[in-house]
Amino acid sequence: MARRHLSPETAVTRGAKSEEGHSGLLDPLYPDGETSSHEVGGEGSTSRRGRRPLAAGTGSGPEGSRLTVDVRRPWGCGVEEGCSGECLCARSTEDASPTAISMAKVTIIGATGNVGMFAAHTVSEIPYVSEMLLVGRPGREDFLGGCCHDLSDSFAARGTHVRLSYSTRLADAEDSDVIICTAGVPRKPGQDRNDLALENAKIVAETAETIGRCSPDAILFMVTNPVDVITAVALKYSGFQPRQVFGLGTHLDSMRLKSLIARYFRVHVSEVHTRIIGEHGESMVPLWSATTIGGIQIHNLPTFSGLPVQEMIDAVRTSGQAIIKDKGSTVYGPGEAIATLVRTILGDENRILTVSSYITSEVHGIGDVCIGVPARLNRNGVFPVPIRLQGDEVTGFQESVQKIRTITTEVMERLEEAR
Numbered sequence: 001m002a003r004r005h006l007s008p009e010t011a012v013t014r015g016a017k018s019e020e021g022h023s024g025l026l027d028p029l030y031p032d033g034e035t036s037s038h039e040v041g042g043e044g045s046t047s048r049r050g051r052r053p054l055a056a057g058t059g060s061g062p063e064g065s066r067l068t069v070d071v072r073r074p075w076g077c078g079v080e081e082g083c084s085g086e087c088l089c090a091r092s093t094e095d096a097s098p099t100a101i102s103m104a105k106v107t108i109i110g111a112t113g114n115v116g117m118f119a120a121h122t123v124s125e126i127p128y129v130s131e132m133l134l135v136g137r138p139g140r141e142d143f144l145g146g147c148c149h150d151l152s153d154s155f156a157a158r159g160t161h162v163r164l165s166y167s168t169r170l171a172d173a174e175d176s177d178v179i180i181c182t183a184g185v186p187r188k189p190g191q192d193r194n195d196l197a198l199e200n201a202k203i204v205a206e207t208a209e210t211i212g213r214c215s216p217d218a219i220l221f222m223v224t225n226p227v228d229v230i231t232a233v234a235l236k237y238s239g240f241q242p243r244q245v246f247g248l249g250t251h252l253d254s255m256r257l258k259s260l261i262a263r264y265f266r267v268h269v270s271e272v273h274t275r276i277i278g279e280h281g282e283s284m285v286p287l288w289s290a291t292t293i294g295g296i297q298i299h300n301l302p303t304f305s306g307l308p309v310q311e312m313i314d315a316v317r318t319s320g321q322a323i324i325k326d327k328g329s330t331v332y333g334p335g336e337a338i339a340t341l342v343r344t345i346l347g348d349e350n351r352i353l354t355v356s357s358y359i360t361s362e363v364h365g366i367g368d369v370c371i372g373v374p375a376r377l378n379r380n381g382v383f384p385v386p387i388r389l390q391g392d393e394v395t396g397f398q399e400s401v402q403k404i405r406t407i408t409t410e411v412m413e414r415l416e417e418a419r
């Protein structure tokens, strides 16, 4: 697969050209109509990977907050250079990142669902995405076609272009750089995410096996719940390396806590840096030791003593179910969180975000489980960052790991029995 490599400078030039109305570059290797899936390109849809979308960048600061200064500087505003991760973990030659930024194909599996559909919109805004494939189940062709049509109208309004296609065949995900999986049943009011484990594991095991065969170099991003268990299933059945598979994990929970803290202290969300690790679920663990406001450790703020810590954590724990009860599903939070992570990978940003990742011994020697931990994300995938926790955080994390490990083992056994 030929790739077009863009340095940041060429990226600007091409963005500017598109703004003036140029239709983009022709890639003679990939004329229109070559893919087996259904394509919905706007007028002037020309190359498979070579288009430079016009979308403004929306860079992410600590734990994913968007920095407005990033607009139209998709490679970052420079202020993040200090948190590239290199000071925290030695880089091996294995994970050395490419220096040029290449355009990417992103596939969304489960694209007819609430989260998949909105993720298609948010991911299409990422300036490194030149091609997007929406995958749904057989029988949903009209719906998928309608989604592509609707999205391409939004591109016209936004002034961007991403080459869009849809398919009901997973094999068309071939050559994807990132594959996002939102396929699976969502919980109903009153259910726990873990109630979905076996049903969704069956769907994901089959999906991951196919992806492992047809797109062996992709990075597989799991959203389906219970996301930690499902990430482990995807890792096993894809046959991928651990760096290639991760889940949305506690990134969304971290965003929810960030929002509550910012509101409490009446500061802009970008001033708050916080993390929740462990299960994306009941046993999640807030890291107050890693929480800062305006760069000041939260314990050093006199007002911290008045912070309703337990209420805040309870609110984060119950956020998903509260939204599901009121409006049926969570969409905007996960959709934006998905885009932040995809952008961090495709932009080779090396930011440290909290995702569900396979750990060996990075957190207090605990390992052999997929769970929410701080990890460095770049074009080569996801690399958990070795950390030490403080006080209650250690026992909280151990308990969370134990819970997820038990459910994962049970699900893996049941999957094997069923096959």
Ligand SMILES: NC(=O)c1ccc[n+]([C@@H]2O[C@H](COP(=O)([O-])OP(=O)(O)OC[C@H]3O[C@@H](n4cnc5c(N)ncnc54)[C@H](O)[C@@H]3O)[C@@H](O)[C@H]2O)c1
Pocket: 109, 110, 111, 112, 113, 114, 115, 116, 136, 137, 182, 183, 184, 185, 186, 187, 196, 200, 203, 222, 223, 224, 225, 226, 227, 248, 249, 252, 280, 329, 330, 334
């Ligand atoms: N990790 C997170 O933070 C997070 C956030 C939101 C949603 N989710 C999870 O994402 C999943 C999707 O949520 P949603 O609200 O979009 O649900 P939805 O019902 O709107 O969409 C489900 C999607 O999965 C597909 N699907 C269902 N059964 C399938 C099967 N047997 N084979 C193939 N595809 C199948 C459907 O066609 C649809 O595209 C759920 O598991 C939900 O819990 C996770």
Ligand SMILES: O=C(O)C[C@H](O)C(=O)O
Pocket: 186, 187, 193, 225, 252, 319, 320, 321, 324, 330, 333, 334
């Ligand atoms: O809560 C859910 O079931 C959906 C998702 O995990 C969320 O937290 O929004």
